[in-house]
Amino acid sequence: MAQGGNAIRGSRVGAGPMGEAERGEAAPRQAVAYYCSHEHRFVVTFSVEATVPDSWDCPKCGLPASMDSDNPPPAPKIEPYKTHLAYVKERRSETEAADILDEALELLRSRRKSGELIF
Structure with missing residues (x-):
């Protein structure tokens, strides 16, 4: 007595062709x-x-x-992480940094004297 559906026994739904012959040569x-x-x-x-x-x-x-x-x-070669301050120190000497700071403080003080609002 033959039962229907035995033709696909052993394979799964969506299975492709079996073997190298159907796929072609590598x-x-x-x-x-x-x-x-x-x-x-x-x-x-x-x-x-x-x-x-x-x-x-x-x-x-x-x-x-x-x-x-x-x-x-x-x-x-892995370079160590550098902070922003380390990069600034490479570009500027201590005297240059002090001159820039003095210049910025002088500008700030002059703006405060003139009554300008500074936050």
Whole structure:
């Protein structure tokens, strides 16, 4: 006794064709090994037609990596955070800062003497 609906047993709704023959052949690929300065090695797969980049970020530590295992790129130098005051001090000397402050105070005092409202 045959029951209806057994034809799709073992597959799910929306399932596509099964196997490589229905999808077509995969594009030719090449595997490229990269090395970072923390001695991590990882492989990235590219199409044979693609231009392979000289460097790639390491997925383990985030440092730049190159294809040269003997000379991986060095870790980038990280500059410490600088405050606004640190940048100002790089541009102005102590005497210049004192002169500017004296000039601003003199202007403020003259505006107060003239009766101007200053908040």
